Amino acid sequence: MKTILFNLNDIELEKFVTDFGWPRFRAKQIREWLNRGAPDFSVMKNLPVDMRDKLSETAETLPLKIVKKLESSDNQTTKFLLELVDGEQIECVLMRTTYGNSVCVSSQAGCAMGCKFCASTLLGLKRNLTVNEMFSQVLTAAWELRGDRLSDTKPNGDANNGDVSHIVVMGTGEPLQNTENVIGFLERANHDLNISWRRITVSTCGIVPGIIELTKWGRPINLAISLHAPIDELRSKIMPINNRYKLNEVLNAAFEFSDAQNRQLMIEYILLGKRDENGDVMIYNATPEHAQQLIDLLRGHNVMVNLIPWNSVDERDFASISGNAVHKFQDILIKGGIHTRIRRERGADIGSACGQLRLKNKKDVK
Numbered sequence: 001m002k003t004i005l006f007n008l009n010d011i012e013l014e015k016f017v018t019d020f021g022w023p024r025f026r027a028k029q030i031r032e033w034l035n036r037g038a039p040d041f042s043v044m045k046n047l048p049v050d051m052r053d054k055l056s057e058t059a060e061t062l063p064l065k066i067v068k069k070l071e072s073s074d075n076q077t078t079k080f081l082l083e084l085v086d087g088e089q090i091e092c093v094l095m096r097t098t099y100g101n102s103v104c105v106s107s108q109a110g111c112a113m114g115c116k117f118c119a120s121t122l123l124g125l126k127r128n129l130t131v132n133e134m135f136s137q138v139l140t141a142a143w144e145l146r147g148d149r150l151s152d153t154k155p156n157g158d159a160n161n162g163d164v165s166h167i168v169v170m171g172t173g174e175p176l177q178n179t180e181n182v183i184g185f186l187e188r189a190n191h192d193l194n195i196s197w198r199r200i201t202v203s204t205c206g207i208v209p210g211i212i213e214l215t216k217w218g219r220p221i222n223l224a225i226s227l228h229a230p231i232d233e234l235r236s237k238i239m240p241i242n243n244r245y246k247l248n249e250v251l252n253a254a255f256e257f258s259d260a261q262n263r264q265l266m267i268e269y270i271l272l273g274k275r276d277e278n279g280d281v282m283i284y285n286a287t288p289e290h291a292q293q294l295i296d297l298l299r300g301h302n303v304m305v306n307l308i309p310w311n312s313v314d315e316r317d318f319a320s321i322s323g324n325a326v327h328k329f330q331d332i333l334i335k336g337g338i339h340t341r342i343r344r345e346r347g348a349d350i351g352s353a354c355g356q357l358r359l360k361n362k363k364d365v366k
């Protein structure tokens with residue numbers, strides 16, 4: 001099996017290089033390329049060609065490979081389908097926005113949470129991702145942004161400089177089922193890539209012990225809670241995790257986190273409809289009554305509700321609701337004193353919603 005150089009520490013990398021009879025400084029050069037996210041050895045232009053060839057035969061750069069790369073029609077979103085060493089596939093999305101370059105990172109291969117509207121969970125959980133596998137997703141996006149401009153300044157989290165500036169752990173998987181590695185990954189992103197804590201967001205379906213762990217960790221990141229329903233009865237129908245951790249428990253842990261870090265809590269709320277027997281779309285979780293219930297839950301707390309249009313998933317029996325219904329729901333929340341915004345859809349044309357690409361690829365292969 002090929003050695004994955006990114007997984008070696010400095011001493012191991014040096015040994016790998018000197019075992020071939022190459023001088024030590026080559027290890028440092030290779031490390032610089034690895035830290036930039038170099039996808040293979042052919043790009044390492046300051047190494048002799050025969051060395052690059054030998055490296056290609058015996059080693060890989062990162063612990064993942066790009067299987068597919070899709071560009072949205074507006075060129076603002078790039079989606080990667082990545083393959084890990086054991087053949088598992090994950091997704092990662094780079095979004096170039098007005099506020100910066102944001103990477104959406106997967107924390108698991110697959111997902112065990114079983115949310116009824118989501119594509120990521122349809123094939124179940126395969127395994128947790130390692131720190132290096134999460135970090136390499138960011139490096140893949142960094143390479144996409146900066147390529148081989150090795151002589152430029154070091155990455156410092158500055159989008160104006162072409163760096164990754166934001167990380168959202170909102171890809172496939174439940175990060176708080178893999179909390180230790182997620183924390184290790186974020187510590188490293190902050191330290192090595194200079195991505196500030198305030199530009200990092202972790203999204204969870206509501207694993208209470210994990211939220212408590214984040215509070216103990218004590219970094220001022222943003223926490224996002226995937227709420228999607230304002231009462232337990234409805235939430236349990238679409239999110240099985242709600243049978244384990246009830247709404248109040250989840251929100252109390254989340255408020256404690258955001259109070260301790262003095263951060264605004266983000267609430268994610270997908271707007272779901274369902275078709276009746278005539279094929280008409282009925283609002284499922286976003287009626288005026290639901291809006292009032294949501295206000296009662298959140299009033300008095302420092303929160304921002306992100307309303308998310310549902311990205312349709314063929315296997316899932318939901319429907320998108322009209323723009324009119326979305327605005328009506330938002331108006332009630334705003335009148336109730338709750339900060340609310342509607343999330344812009346990004347990369348819908350390239351299957352950018354949670355797990356769609358991975359799922360499609362598996363189906364195509366079958």
Ligand code: SAH
Pocket residue numbers: 113115117118119169170171172173174175203204205206224225226268270308309310311312313353354
């Ligand atoms: N497991 C974590 C993070 C991954 S999901 C969590 O639940 O928060 C990231 C966000 O995308 C969640 O809010 C999730 O509910 C939402 N999501 C999943 N499928 C979606 C779809 N088809 N359309 C829109 N949002 C979706």
